[in-house]
Amino acid sequence: MLSRRKETKEEELQVEIKCIVCNKRIEITKVHKDFQKLRKDPSLPFVCDDCNNRLRHQAREEQKPKQPI
Numbered sequence: 001m002l003s004r005r006k007e008t009k010e011e012e013l014q015v016e017i018k019c020i021v022c023n024k025r026i027e028i029t030k031v032h033k034d035f036q037k038l039r040k041d042p043s044l045p046f047v048c049d050d051c052n053n054r055l056r057h058q059a060r061e062e063q064k065p066k067q068p069i
C-alpha cells in the first residue's frame, strides 16, 4: 500500500513532453526549471537540452564576425 502511494506520487512528479526541434520524447521531473510551467500546460513549446545546446552554439557562431577570405 505504501509503495503504491509512492508510485502515484512519482508519476505526478514527471511530465512527458516532446521536443519541438528533434521530436524526441523527454520525461522531465520536478528538478527541471520549466517543470511547473510544463505540467500546467504541456502544450508549451519545449526544447530538449541537446537541441538547446546546439541552438545556443549555432547562435554564437552566427554572432561571430565573418572573416574575409
Ligand SMILES: [Zn+2]
Pocket (backbone or CB within 6 Å): 019, 020, 021, 022, 023, 024, 047, 048, 049, 050, 051, 052
Ligand atoms: Zn531536441
